[in-house]
Each structure stands twice: as structure tokens, then as C-alpha cells.
Amino acid sequence: MLLNDVHSQLNPTSVTDVVRPTTLEALCEVVKQAAREGVSLSVAGARHAMGGQQFATAQRHVDMTGLHRVLHADASLGLLRIEAGANWHHIITASHQMPAPGGGTWAIRQKQTGVDEVTLAGSISANAHGRGLLMQPLGADIEDLTLVDAQGEVRLCSRSQNAELFSLVLGGYGLFGLIYAATLRLTPRQRVRRMVDVLDLTDAMNAVYRRVDDDCLYGDFQFVIDPHDDTFLQRGVFACYKPTSEVEAPGTVNADLQPEVWLQLLKLAHDDKAKAFKLYSQHYLGTHGQCYWADTMQLSTYIPSYADYLERASPADQPAGPKQTLVIGELYVPRDQIAAFMTQAARVLKAHGVEVIYGTIRAILKDDTSFLPWAKDDFACVIFNLRTVHTDEGKARTAEAFRGLIDAALVLGGSYFLTYHRYATRAQVVQAYPQFEAFLKRKRNFDPQERFTSDWYRHHVVLMGRQP
Secondary structure, eight states: OEEOOSSSOOOOEEOSEEEOOOSHHHHHHHHHHHHHHTOOEEEESSOOOSSSTTOOTTSEEEEGGGOOOEEEEETTTTEEEEETTOBHHHHHHHHHTSBOTTSSBEEOSOOOSSOSSSBHHHHHHTTOOOSBTTOOOGGGGEEEEEEEOTTSOEEEEESSSSHHHHHHHTTOTTOSOEEEEEEEEOEEOOEEEEEEEEEEHHHHHHHHHHHHHTTOOEEEEEEOOOTTSTTTTTEEEEEEEEEEOOTTOOOBSOOSOOHHHHHHHHHHHHHOHHHHHHHHHHHHHHTTTOEEETTGGGOOOOOOOHHHHHHHHSOTTSOOOOOEEEEEEEEEEEGGGHHHHHHHHHHHHHHHTOEEEEEEEEEEOOOOSOSSOSOOSSEEEEEEEEEEESSHHHHHHHHHHHHHHHHHHHHTTOEEOTTSOSOOOHHHHHHHOTTHHHHHHHHHHHOTTOOBOOHHHHHHHHHTTOOO
16 A cells, blocks of 8 residues: 655655554554564554655554544643544634633644644644744643553653653654543633734844734744845745734634635745735735634645646646655754844755745744754744655755755754654754654664654664664
């Protein structure tokens, strides 16, 4: 059976079979049966990850999407225990059914950005982050985890119980067990007002501090993607969200662009980048002052069939070319180094002749929970979506560009996100993640038979000079 990720579509992987358990007992049996048969397991939900950590060649695959029931809702404390195959729509719906003290309901504080169909287990395994201006990655919102370990036994993990395993599973990329359920800390649901500026990057960090001082909770910066523009990567749309108590302020369900608008901008991002940014900025400036619910504001319009869209958008009389998709990379730099990094990033992107289709800058606070933190400090997070043609040359160009961007971040004391791709060199992995060897050692300690594996894991084992 051939599986692939839904976004980059660069990870076609042949697995022996796919199992989709729907109960905890069945999930435990999956692991025990794998042990009896001497096979390993890969695990995924929405199959959105791009680095190969959700698949393992010639092994059994576990599909977690059959596990999405609410297990317990503590409306007095705002704690939601839910099966971890639930996606963010499931979680938000469940939170709204919990009355909060003093009226209203509970809500999520943050979610993984850009896509809503990913599972809670997947977001925890990547220790994903949202648009919070003063928030740590998602692990900070996780009270506890129910894990099925390498022996098929159920283990409750938290900051006080099985604490080391808890820290390894958060940002552990599915290598330490199958996350059956998680308890998520919620926050009282509130409205926020969007505040929009178009400004230069040199003022962006000052603008962030101003918005934080003004009590804004969320924000991001969408930068110019046209390499022929003098403001390439240096100017953008800065949207922030401030709590509002105005009773008359309606809560709009979807704060993101509608699918038809996204598709229009997507085509322009290929054909006329200057016009794409103009329309994008006009749209957001036109929404300045609008109010939304803080949780559903974080939902996103996502177009997974990017490659199919490009094929449909091509003229009928034009021969079909090789497939093209977007490959994402995320880089981290100290916040006071963001301007220097973006200047160097522009040089790297132009030197390798790669094309940015979409890019954004967000903020993250230092992660003090996970064993292998990508947020080693209070960082600015820079996301690049690179147009990648599925030819040897196209894929090599994207790989070289991301290696160049990683080097640019590392020089400034930054890092990169491990699992959007497998392009980093051994030296880059070691510099960005000096505890990576210890991470691999603990993997072997908790899972000596390597019951849980992936092509991403196998790649890094070899890259670090260990025996596969």
C-alpha cells in the first residue's frame, strides 16, 4: 500500500498495511500484535507532516483518526480530556459544550496554524505553535497524556508522573509511543478585535512590543514575496488581535480568507506577486477593527490539493509539466536578529533561484517542557513556502535553499524546525539540537526494539552515524 503526505506529496511510502483502531483496547492490541510478529509501527492522523516522520517503509501504519471521543470534561477547571485522534474542529466543538464559570464557555488557547484537520496527537508530537505573541508551544497547554508504550501498556504521563517520558513525547515525533488521549487546558472564550498595519520589518519588532503592551494576544506578519520588489521580505501586513468586551461586537466564525479568495491569491502568487500582495494587504486593511472569537479566529482556510489546482489553472493547450507542490521550512532567530536574518534570507533565496509562494513571521516563547525543544529561546519564527517542481533539479534546488537558510539562522544563534524536511546536514542538526544524540539514546532506552519508527527517524539515525 502506498501512502504519501497531503501537502508536499514528496514522501510516497510503501507500507505493508494500515490499521485504524477505534478503542484503547484495540490500540494496545495493535502494539502487542506488532511485537508478536516482529514488525514496527509508524503513526499518523491527517498525514500532513512533510519530513517522513509519519511513515516507515515496509512496516505497518497506524491511522489514529478513529479515536476522537471526548473522555472527560471538567467545566469547573477548564480541562478537556479527549482522544488524541481528534482534530481541531472536534476539540473546539467539545470545548464550546463546557460552560465556564460566570457564563460563557471554554475555548482552546492556541492551535497549530495553517491547517485544522491535523490531529491533537500530531500537533503534540511536533509540539506545534500558533500565533500567540506571548505563548510557548502547544506542550504548555497539555496537562497530561495517555500513552500506549512499546510493550502495549497504558501509561499516564504528566509533569509529575512519568515526567521524562512526558517531556520526550512532547515534540517526540511519534517515536516513544502512541498517544491515545490528552488533557488540554482551556481558557474562557473571548472576543478579539483585529488591528492591521502595513509596515517595514525594521519596525515590526517595535510594533510587536507596542501591541503586547496594548494587551494583544495574537499576531503575525505576512511579508512581501516578490524578489523584484525593493521591499522583498522587508515589508508586510501585521495583524494583531486584542481582547474586546464590547457586547455588541459580533463574533465572526471565520476570520481567514474564503477559499475562492485564497485560490485567487494563490494563482497571483505564481503569476503576479506584486498584485498578490496588494490584494492581500487591501483585504486585511479592510478588516481592521472587525471582531472575532479568539478560538475560531485561529481556524484556517487550507487548500490541500495545491498540485491539482495548478494543473487545472494551466491553459488547456499547454502540455502538462511535472508536478509542483509547496515545501515548508521554518527558521528561528533571536527577535532582535530578525532584520539581519531576513536580509541574508533574501540573498539565499535569490542565489538558489527558488520561489517563495507564501511566508509569515510569528513569535514564540522559550519552551521549558519538552526534552528536544525547537524553541530554545524567545524566538521569531519565519516560515517559507517554496514552490518545488518534482524533478531532481527542482527538489535539489529547494534542499540547497533550505540548507542555506538554516546556516543563516544558526549564525545568528537560531535554529530550524526538524520535521518539515530532511535537508539539514549532520553539522546543522548537531548545532541546532545539541541534545539530539541524547534524544536518540532515550529512544532506545524506552523502545529498545524500535517498535515505533519512521523514515525520518531512520534517516537521522544514519545521519548521526549510528547503526540503523
